[in-house]
Amino acid sequence: MTRSADEQPVRAHVVVHGHVQGVGFRAFAARIASSLDLLGGVRNLKDGRVELDVEGNKTVIEAFVQQLKIGPPAGRVTEIETEWSLAGGRYSTFSVWY
Numbered sequence: 291m292t293r294s295a296d297e298q299p300v301r302a303h304v305v306v307h308g309h310v311q312g313v314g315f316r317a318f319a320a321r322i323a324s325s326l327d328l329l330g331g332v333r334n335l336k337d338g339r340v341e342l343d344v345e346g347n348k349t350v351i352e353a354f355v356q357q358l359k360i361g362p363p364a365g366r367v368t369e370i371e372t373e374w375s376l377a378g379g380r381y382s383t384f385s386v387w388y
Contacts, residue, residue, distance in 0.1 A: 299377035302351045304342040305335075306358060308368035315340050316386045318362040326350050329381035333388070344384075345377040 306315070311334050319332045319342060328351065330344040342358075344351050361367045 297347060299345055299379070300348045300351065301330075301375045301377045302342075302344045302355070303373045303375070304344060304355060304358070305371045306340040306342070306361075306367055307370070308361070309364075309366040310340045310361065311338055313364035314362045315365050318365075319358060320384055320386050322354060322357050323384040326354055328354060328384055331381070331385040331387045333386070343381075345379070345381055348374070 316332045316334065319340070323330065323332075323342075323344065326346070328344050328346040330342065332340060332342045335341050344354065355370060355372060359367050359370060
């Protein structure tokens with residue numbers, strides 16, 4: 291049996307803007323991603339943004355991005371950019387990258 295197009299794994303490159311460093315955002319994102327069985331990772335960028343590379347079901351990733359908009363209590367998300375592509379199958383877990 292083949293999967294429908296909605297079930298094919300996809301990759302999302304996500305960049306989060308706002309007050310998102312030094313507030314536990316990476317740990318927040320990693321907890322949620324792991325609970326949703328998403329794969330990939332999250333890292334701080336030098337310019338104050340946070341970058342995520344996520345692979346999994348598109349509907350699940352979309353729900354994950356909605357949770358990222360809320361962010362941790364000490365953070366404030368002002369914008370999220372998301373670029374979609376085919377999953378590369380390069381991850382086996384979701385990690386915080388340093």
